[in-house]
Amino acid sequence: MNLKRIYAVFVRQLYLLGNNPTRIAGNFVWLTIAIIQWGFISKYLGSLGKANFNFITVILGALILWEFLTRIQQGIMMAFLEDIWSNNLINFFASPLRISEYTIGMVSSSIVTGLLGFLIMSVIAGLGFGYDIFIIGLSMIPFVTILFLFGMALGIFICAMIFQLGPTAEWLGWPIPMILSLISGVYYPIDTLPDFLKLIAGLFPPAYVFESLRAQLELVATMQMVLDNLAVGLALALFYLFLSYRLFLMVYRHSLRSGKLARFNASI
Numbered sequence: 001m002n003l004k005r006i007y008a009v010f011v012r013q014l015y016l017l018g019n020n021p022t023r024i025a026g027n028f029v030w031l032t033i034a035i036i037q038w039g040f041i042s043k044y045l046g047s048l049g050k051a052n053f054n055f056i057t058v059i060l061g062a063l064i065l066w067e068f069l070t071r072i073q074q075g076i077m078m079a080f081l082e083d084i085w086s087n088n089l090i091n092f093f094a095s096p097l098r099i100s101e102y103t104i105g106m107v108s109s110s111i112v113t114g115l116l117g118f119l120i121m122s123v124i125a126g127l128g129f130g131y132d133i134f135i136i137g138l139s140m141i142p143f144v145t146i147l148f149l150f151g152m153a154l155g156i157f158i159c160a161m162i163f164q165l166g167p168t169a170e171w172l173g174w175p176i177p178m179i180l181s182l183i184s185g186v187y188y189p190i191d192t193l194p195d196f197l198k199l200i201a202g203l204f205p206p207a208y209v210f211e212s213l214r215a216q217l218e219l220v221a222t223m224q225m226v227l228d229n230l231a232v233g234l235a236l237a238l239f240y241l242f243l244s245y246r247l248f249l250m251v252y253r254h255s256l257r258s259g260k261l262a263r264f265n266a267s268i
Contacts, residue, residue: 001104005097009105013079014112028120031067035121038063039129057217059187060131062210064121065143066186069151069206070177071117075110076155077162077173084167099252103245106159107152114151118144139216142230143209149237150205154180157244163251185210205240208233 042055083089092102125131134140158173165172181187183197184206190198201207208229215225 001098001101002096005095005101006105006108009079009092009097009102010108013082013106013109016082017109017113028117031071031117031121032124034067035060035063035124036128039125039131043129056129056131057135058214060125060129061133061135061213061217062186064118064125064133065147065209065213066177066181066206067121068114068118068144069147069154071114072110072148072151073155073158073177074173075113076106076152077158077170079106079109080159080162081167081170084162093252093256099249103156103248107155110152110155111148114148135217139226142234143213146205146209146230146233146237149234149241153237153240153244156241156248160244160248160251163248163255180204180206183207185214189214203236205233205237208236 038059039056042059045059046055083092093099122133125133154176158176161172162169183193183201184204185193185201186206190201190207190211193201212226212229
């Protein structure tokens, strides 16, 4: 594995981001709007005085973490789509670049956009609404790690789908995080869901993260419960990451053998 080739993929994406203000707006303006909107909604709900917890703490924390996962997923997807839109994909794979190096380069660029988004939302939530993202202490770090790994898996999986189905399949990547948020207990407990959705929710790492986060904020979590949830969530995230990469690799090799890769850009 060549670090220079990984760095080249990474730097190219940073140049694309830095040289086009619309890309910066697309990554960060919507985050700013979302955090301000939900901050005011949470403040209003808290003013009703009928809850025994702080809505800002519960909702803004969930929003920041979920948007972090979404930025990671969309960062990987957008890096892949940029190469498709610029007809550059075949140039990459005509070079000595390995598929693993290309994937790591895409992931590296998404880390930058994901962390910047996380920082911007945390600062706005802190200055505007007095929210501290690390209110539960260092246990936030494993939560963020699990969401990061699952965001990577989701992004690579969507890239594999686009690779297999063609560039027009990019629309698949936009609604998937929103759909997953409905069954992952991001804004409400898993117990709120019907029984069959509870079973589905148990298959996804975010459900364990947000259930543990809520339990800690409501002071009903035990150390054993949090550790169990973290262990299951981490195992699932790593499993999905391995599975998505193997799928991406399989689709790439199939495209290479069938000659589909050479015709890929022409299908735009």
